[in-house]
Amino acid sequence: DQQVKQNSPSLSVQEGRISILNCDYTNSMFDYFLWYKKYPAEGPTFLISISSIKDKNEDGRFTVFLNKSAKHLSLHIVPSQPGDSAVYFCAAKQLRTGNTPLVFGKGTRLSVIA
């Protein structure tokens, strides 16, 4: 049973345009969400997170939106750059209740075309 789903395995976007990566979750107990970026031959790198008490968190070109009623979050990258080409993982956990590991989605491969 996959609790965190990234339904798009891949996404291609032109340089300068907006990239939108989507993530759905099924466990209503999740209250903390993270996005990680992974380049080939490297480990995932933390990008941005959001707590369930917020619906938006912004960090430079990266913004994460959370829709709790739809159990959906999205990562927006504006403007997209060729260096953003990587695999993006969405992850979730129960922060308040504790003792739960991160649950990851299967990832979306983003290709930014110059």
Next chain:
Amino acid sequence: KAGVTQTPRYLIKTRGQQVTLSCSPISGHRSVSWYQQTPGQGLQFLFEYFSETQRNKGNFPGRFSGRQFSNSRSEMNVSTLELGDSALYLCASSLRSGTSGGGDTQYFGPGTRLTVL
């Protein structure tokens, strides 16, 4: 400061053998978590160690085990290797226990690519 290091980076074993992978966390980090990444399943949590104690364990068979030393370095062991164990094994460290509700950011190493023939 130095990041998370994992050794070896690549490993080839045959079915039935056992393997030990090593992870050195960022200096000062006391939590080490292990994940298995495969193309079909994404990143799946194996276990977490904090202060030499296993804090949480994922849904993997008993062939997968781990331990943590007093200097926070961690090892994971897989016995009686199967073809399906071929994967990228990632370790991540954080300051506090990642499964204690602290929400600390986990920093990942580059991984060990294990191939079982």
